Amino acid sequence: MSPEAAARERPRLTATPDNAGVDAAVAAARRVVAALLHTGGNSAAEMQDVAARLDAVADHLEQHAPPMADRMVDMWAGEGVTRHDPVTGPENAIAPPLALAGRDDGAIEGTTVLGLPYQGPPGFVHGGVSALLLDHTLGVANHWAGPSGMTAELTLRYHRTTPLFQPLTVTARQVSVDGRKIRTEGTITAGGEICVSAAGLFIAKQVPRPQ
Numbered sequence: 001m002s003p004e005a006a007a008r009e010r011p012r013l014t015a016t017p018d019n020a021g022v023d024a025a026v027a028a029a030r031r032v033v034a035a036l037l038h039t040g041g042n043s044a045a046e047m048q049d050v051a052a053r054l055d056a057v058a059d060h061l062e063q064h065a066p067p068m069a070d071r072m073v074d075m076w077a078g079e080g081v082t083r084h085d086p087v088t089g090p091e092n093a094i095a096p097p098l099a100l101a102g103r104d105d106g107a108i109e110g111t112t113v114l115g116l117p118y119q120g121p122p123g124f125v126h127g128g129v130s131a132l133l134l135d136h137t138l139g140v141a142n143h144w145a146g147p148s149g150m151t152a153e154l155t156l157r158y159h160r161t162t163p164l165f166q167p168l169t170v171t172a173r174q175v176s177v178d179g180r181k182i183r184t185e186g187t188i189t190a191g192g193e194i195c196v197s198a199a200g201l202f203i204a205k206q207v208p209r210p211q
């Protein structure tokens with residue numbers, strides 16, 4: 001089986017984008033965020049007009065949104081993968097997003113391409129963004145493997161710079177469970193080379209979902 005076919009058959013661990021709903025608007029918002037970065041030659045007057053139009057969109061969304069308590073209940077209802085989180089969530093415009101899937105060997109894996117909003121050093125991914133991706137992916141790997149919990153410690157090693165604009169593979173696997181202590185490891189690779197590796201200690205504990 002080709003790697004692409006194998007990837008298609010893996011169980012998805014992240015929400016499926018729903019282009020008939022909010023996800024399509026979020027995809028457009030991601031384009032706006034990237035396009036706004038150092039747009040350069042546009043005049044101040046033109047950008048005032050852009051700001052007014054974006055404010056009008058935000059006003060419209062806020063006026064039609066349910067109360068915050070209802071939104072919290074709604075975002076935590078359902079299927080065990082989240083639509084709102086800042087790494088994989090199709091409803092979250094700051095999520096790259098990263099689509100994760102379970103592998104037969106018990107690990108999980110996903111790919112993403114990061115653009116300008118995630119830049120740290122010139123042309124490379126911000127180290128805090130790599131930490132975000134790995135923290136979340138280690139957390140999802142715990143859900144995939146069994147016991148899961150809250151991050152208590154996250155140790156990162158930045159082996160080499162992580163490139164923008166190139167496919168990044170993020171993997172993680174649960175390596176041990178000792179009472180409430182869960183140890184999990186993961187990597188971000190580009191072109192087959194490890195850019196960042198992470199080791200996390202998670203403590204089994206669930207925060208109650210809003211009801």
Ligand SMILES: CCCCCCCC/C=C\CCCCCCCC(=O)SCCNC(=O)CCNC(=O)[C@H](O)C(C)(C)COP(=O)(O)OP(=O)(O)OC[C@H]1O[C@@H](n2cnc3c(N)ncnc32)[C@H](O)[C@@H]1OP(=O)(O)O
Nearest residue numbers: 080081082135136139140143149150151152153180203205
């Ligand atoms: C996230 C849940 C989502 C649910 C989702 C369902 C859908 C699934 C979909 C998608 C997966 C999502 C994936 C998300 C991934 C992202 C994860 C995060 O971002 S988590 C937020 C950041 N982390 C915090 O905010 C923790 C803050 N800290 C705490 O709450 C506590 O300190 C906590 C829970 C870590 C421990 O507190 P205690 O009171 O429960 O337990 P004590 O008694 O202190 O410790 C238990 C044992 O662990 C050791 N321990 C605790 N913290 C330690 C540490 N930092 N280092 C070493 N050992 C530690 C202790 O020494 C103790 O060990 P001895 O039993 O005595 O041997």
